[in-house]
Amino acid sequence: MKTALIAASLAALAMSTVNAQTTPTVITTKALVSACQNSASTADQAFCHGFAQGVFDTYSMSRHPSRNPEFICFKGQSPSRKQTMTDFLAWTEKHPQYADRSAADTLLRYLASAFPCKS
Template identity: 35%
Template sequence: MKKVLILLAALVSFCGLAQAQEKVQVLSTQELVNVCKLPASPESRSFCIGYTTAIYDTYLATRHPQRAKPYICVKQPAPSRDEVIGEFVKFGQSNQQVSDKPAAGVFLGFLAGRFPCARK
């Protein structure tokens, strides 16, 4: 029984090491722009809307108002989702220096520039 436990522990350690060395593929800005460009297939449109909405929702859910001041402030009535995504596609196409950067960070930066919070 003791040998089995040692073998299992060694196997778990090896699996953890193999996973730690695995490179996690991150969606680039160019890849997101390509998926979000119109005309888009229903699958591309769904992915684009889901991905960009998840980025913004994560920003909202993880920002602690007492510890981190907001930097994205969408005024109501908000523009349509398609309008904002179209503006992001234009932004991504005209700023090639960010094409290889992670899409989530660039999208948040775009939103911060598009919907800045009022200075106090």
């Protein structure tokens, strides 16, 4: 009985370690730009476009008319994802101060500057 209790306690302790929270990894602008520029790697290109789409989808789904209004507005037909990312890469070259910041934040900054909403 005592052995079973010790074994159960050790198992519970091991499980608590497995379920411990880890600090999430933040993808920097520099890392995203590097992936997006690597046209020889389909994996990097898929990551680049998938990351950008995920950021924009999250932005789109989190809008609320009064509590969280839009700040990115496409007028007419929106550009292709490929064109948007090409323009984003050019924008990051002119804004190196964001290189070590969150890529998601930088991408939203770019989109807001390229496609502002009228006040």
